Amino acid sequence: MSRRQGSGIRDPGSGVGDQEPGVRDRGNPGALLRLESCTRAFGGLVAMKDVDLEVHPGELVGLIGPNGAGKTTVFNVITGIYEPTAGKVLFDGKDISGRKPHQVARAGISRTFQNIRLFRALSVMDNVRIALHLRHRHSFPAALFRTPGVANEDRAQTEEAHRLLEALDLGHLSGEAAGSLPYGEQRRLEIARALATHPQLLLLDEPAAGMNDQETDRLMEIIREIRRVFGVTILLIEHDMGLVMGICERIYVLDYGEVIAAGLPEEIRADPKVIEAYLGVENDEL
Amino acid sequence: MSFLQVDNLVTRYGAITALQGVSLRVEEGEIVTLIGANGAGKTTLLRTLSGILRPATGAITFRGENITPWQTDRIVRAGIVQSPEGRLVFRGMSVRENLQLGAYTRRDRDEIAKDMGHVFELFPRLKERLNQSAGTLSGGEQQMLAIGRALMSRPKLLMLDEPSLGLAPLLVREIFRIVEEINREGVTVLLVEQNARQALAIAHRGYVLQTGQVVMEDTAAALAQNEVVRKAYLGG
Amino acid sequence: MQEFLQQVINGIAWGGVYALIALGYTMVYGVLRLINFAHGDVYMFGAFMAFYASMWIGPRVTGVGGVVLVILFAILASVALGVVIERFAYRPVRHHPRLTALITAIGVSLLLENGGQQVFGADPQPFPSLFGSAEPIQIGGLIIVRSIVYILVCTTALLLLLQYIVMYTRFGKAMRAISQDPTAAALMGINIDNVITATFALGSALAAAAGLLVASYNPQIDPYMGLLPGLKAFAAAVVGGIGSIPGAVIGGLVLGLAEVFVGASAYGDWREAIAFALLIVILLVKPSGLLGTGIVEKV
Numbered sequence: 053m054s055r056r057q058g059s060g061i062r063d064p065g066s067g068v069g070d071q072e073p074g075v076r077d078r079g080n081p082g083a084l085l086r087l088e089s090c091t092r093a094f095g096g097l098v099a100m101k102d103v104d105l106e107v108h109p110g111e112l113v114g115l116i117g118p119n120g121a122g123k124t125t126v127f128n129v130i131t132g133i134y135e136p137t138a139g140k141v142l143f144d145g146k147d148i149s150g151r152k153p154h155q156v157a158r159a160g161i162s163r164t165f166q167n168i169r170l171f172r173a174l175s176v177m178d179n180v181r182i183a184l185h186l187r188h189r190h191s192f193p194a195a196l197f198r199t200p201g202v203a204n205e206d207r208a209q210t211e212e213a214h215r216l217l218e219a220l221d222l223g224h225l226s227g228e229a230a231g232s233l234p235y236g237e238q239r240r241l242e243i244a245r246a247l248a249t250h251p252q253l254l255l256l257d258e259p260a261a262g263m264n265d266q267e268t269d270r271l272m273e274i275i276r277e278i279r280r281v282f283g284v285t286i287l288l289i290e291h292d293m294g295l296v297m298g299i300c301e302r303i304y305v306l307d308y309g310e311v312i313a314a315g316l317p318e319e320i321r322a323d324p325k326v327i328e329a330y331l332g333v334e335n336d337e338l
Numbered sequence: 339m340s341f342l343q344v345d346n347l348v349t350r351y352g353a354i355t356a357l358q359g360v361s362l363r364v365e366e367g368e369i370v371t372l373i374g375a376n377g378a379g380k381t382t383l384l385r386t387l388s389g390i391l392r393p394a395t396g397a398i399t400f401r402g403e404n405i406t407p408w409q410t411d412r413i414v415r416a417g418i419v420q421s422p423e424g425r426l427v428f429r430g431m432s433v434r435e436n437l438q439l440g441a442y443t444r445r446d447r448d449e450i451a452k453d454m455g456h457v458f459e460l461f462p463r464l465k466e467r468l469n470q471s472a473g474t475l476s477g478g479e480q481q482m483l484a485i486g487r488a489l490m491s492r493p494k495l496l497m498l499d500e501p502s503l504g505l506a507p508l509l510v511r512e513i514f515r516i517v518e519e520i521n522r523e524g525v526t527v528l529l530v531e532q533n534a535r536q537a538l539a540i541a542h543r544g545y546v547l548q549t550g551q552v553v554m555e556d557t558a559a560a561l562a563q564n565e566v567v568r569k570a571y572l573g574g
Numbered sequence: 575m576q577e578f579l580q581q582v583i584n585g586i587a588w589g590g591v592y593a594l595i596a597l598g599y600t601m602v603y604g605v606l607r608l609i610n611f612a613h614g615d616v617y618m619f620g621a622f623m624a625f626y627a628s629m630w631i632g633p634r635v636t637g638v639g640g641v642v643l644v645i646l647f648a649i650l651a652s653v654a655l656g657v658v659i660e661r662f663a664y665r666p667v668r669h670h671p672r673l674t675a676l677i678t679a680i681g682v683s684l685l686l687e688n689g690g691q692q693v694f695g696a697d698p699q700p701f702p703s704l705f706g707s708a709e710p711i712q713i714g715g716l717i718i719v720r721s722i723v724y725i726l727v728c729t730t731a732l733l734l735l736l737q738y739i740v741m742y743t744r745f746g747k748a749m750r751a752i753s754q755d756p757t758a759a760a761l762m763g764i765n766i767d768n769v770i771t772a773t774f775a776l777g778s779a780l781a782a783a784a785g786l787l788v789a790s791y792n793p794q795i796d797p798y799m800g801l802l803p804g805l806k807a808f809a810a811a812v813v814g815g816i817g818s819i820p821g822a823v824i825g826g827l828v829l830g831l832a833e834v835f836v837g838a839s840a841y842g843d844w845r846e847a848i849a850f851a852l853l854i855v856i857l858l859v860k861p862s863g864l865l866g867t868g869i870v871e872k873v
Binding site: 388389390409410411414415419420422426427428429430431435438439440442443487491 | 744748754762
């Protein structure tokens with residue numbers, strides 16, 4: 053196990069979630085995101101049980117596990133789509149559990165979706181510009197009369213959108229309708245759009261799905277690049293072990309809603325529980 | 339005449355010509371795989387074969403019949419069925435209803451029930467979620483449902499568009515094993531897959547698509563050894 | 575208390591009628607994403623067909639058999655009208671922008687109203703009493719108009735039948751599949767055209783049934799009689815959540831009860847406006863309607 057991951061990750065019984073309200077960021081002061089004994093139940097079904105998870109500023113962390121293990125539920129709890137049934141989500145030291153998705157987004161967490169959600173009829177450029185608009189707001193009269201400030205900012209936004217699209221290898225497609233792009237490129241556009249809100253933390257849900265090995269290799273470079281250029285911390289869900297093992301610094305493994313392992317890629321790869329639940333015994337791809 | 343024969347197919351999306359004269363054939367009992375980058379036209383080809391998109395020119399012949407002008411439902415009844423890319427399951431309907439809709443063209447109740455049992459053997463997870471609405475399934479479970487649903491029609495030609503998408507490594511291997519098993523039971527398979535290595539491992543023959551054209555065709559074993567293919571699609 | 579119960583019963587009866595019409599809007603919206611503005615006129619057409627049928631059949635076949643024939647004829651004729659509208663007005667514009675179809679729907683509605691005025695005449699016609707004796711029924715202390723009882727019985731039976739069709743039959747499943755994803759539905763081997771035609775047939779049958787039930791309560795029919803009930807039922811469908819079948823029933827009942835209670839209150843003049851007030855409130859508060867179409871979705 054890694055030294056960096058702090059305490060309590062494989063020890064749901066440590067009572068981290070029982071602390072009094074208002075105590076800020078007790079355990080590890082460096083964590084940007086911290087889930088403390090987070091549980092989420094749907095009726096009788098516990099989709100996520102006592103999950104402890106930490107992501108430090110600048111880190112690139114992977115979340116893997118079998119289908120239906122609750123990985124996307126973790127993202128939904130972090131982004132406020134679901135409120136945790138028990139436990140807490142701390143972001144930058146503040147308790148954000150129970151906040152609405154738009155509040156979480158404004159606090160600095162942005163995400164992509166497993167089932168792609170783009171404005172399909174709009175151009176690639178406009179998909180990014182819409183996200184940029186959400187950040188800069190003008191008064192209605194200013195926008196109506198297109199004051200010089202508004203015009204300048206529009207220009208600045210177009211430039212920024214170009215920069216984002218270039219970073220994601222989409223510059224040449226900016227005029228295409230988003231819905232007409234092949235799957236893999238739609239996924240990259242989602243990342244561009246998520247970055248447009250200048251998040252501190254970026255959550256990527258299966259970014260390499262539908263990409264071949266070569267495209268996945270390129271995506272790995274892109275992810276490393278956006279972390280460097282935009283200084284964003286990344287937590288990602290992915291089944292492509294080449295990508296996960298290739299770029300993630302730490303990995304959490306979820307099975308039946310519980311963290312069954314956490315650690316460095318080489319530790320995870322060798323963990324018998326992970327091999328049994330997820331990787332399979334003879335893994336020729338690793 | 340081949341089981342499925344595609345001659346010089348051209349399909350356009352507005353101004354974009356996504357298929358620029360594709361010709362290929364699938365023989366009865368084969369697994370044929372299409373490999374190629376995103377945007378090469380693989381999905382467009384399957385959608386054209388299913389009658390969702392209309393080709394501008396070219397012909398599709400299935401078991402000796404020209405099916406080019408046919409509507410999708412007629413093509414499905416003839417036995418060409420696909421599990422579409424992006425898991426188009428009916429989210430508001432239960433797992434059971436999704437599987438029943440897969441058997442929409444059939445009337446043999448007992449056999450349908452038997453086939454549903456077969457799908458549950460392949461994907462036990464679906465049985466656990468039988469009465470849950472499909473929209474509440476995880477992404478991978480939706481993928482299992484889409485494949486199971488396609489099987490429920492007892493296809494003669496099963497077209498799978500990215501069956502391993504979003505599945506965990508253990509399950510990806512399982513899916514390829516299942517495709518081989520389905521094929522052994524007599525179903526001809528046309529497989530589109532980004533996981534080219536595994537696709538070529540189970541296929542008999544393969545085609546490489548690039549910007550809407552077939553640029554290479556060979557036995558799967560030969561393609562897997564081919565220097566260009568290895569470099570472009572198999573990660574070196 | 576009795577007064578109250580009586581109003582509730584009236585409200586449910588009217589609500590059932592709105593529900594029958596609203597179902598036609600909501601089912602067609604489900605499969606085509608089209609607001610079929612001509613739907614209220616099918617309701618009018620059903621009443622007129624019953625009117626003409628009873629003039630011809632009445633003297634020839636007496637008793638229950640005659641009534642059944644009249645009802646069957648009215649329903650079949652309305653089904654035919656619905657199918658013709660779909661085939662010749664909506665199908666040619668199906669792959670055009672949605673606004674085109676909407677304008678077409680308004681055009682069809684105007685055609686039926688003005689055509690009805692030409693063919694049926696502009697003057698109101700007296701609708702024959704299909705159900706015989708007008709004696710009110712007494713249950714405990716409640717006095718209920720007989721046609722209200724028929725309305726209650728018929729709408730309940732039709733709603734149960736519809737529920738069965740939609741949930742358990744092959745056609746019902748196909749209809750729901752199309753409303754969720756037409757492409758995927760086609761890939762199941764569903765003939766989309768046939769299911770859409772059948773959906774119009776079913777909706778038109780329900781509208782015709784509503785038309786003759788209402789006409790037997792309020793025995794005056796004219797070519798514009800479908801306009802207001804049509805708009806109100808549309809409001810009910812939106813209030814319940816357009817595209818949702820249980821939503822249409824609930825929207826209809828909410829509207830029926832609201833109208834009856836507003837009508838009985840000091841603000842009785844507002845009775846006709848309450849449907850649209852509800853519509854506006856729902857659109858402000860919960861635009862997807864009470865039951866919405868937003869299905870539970872894993873994101």
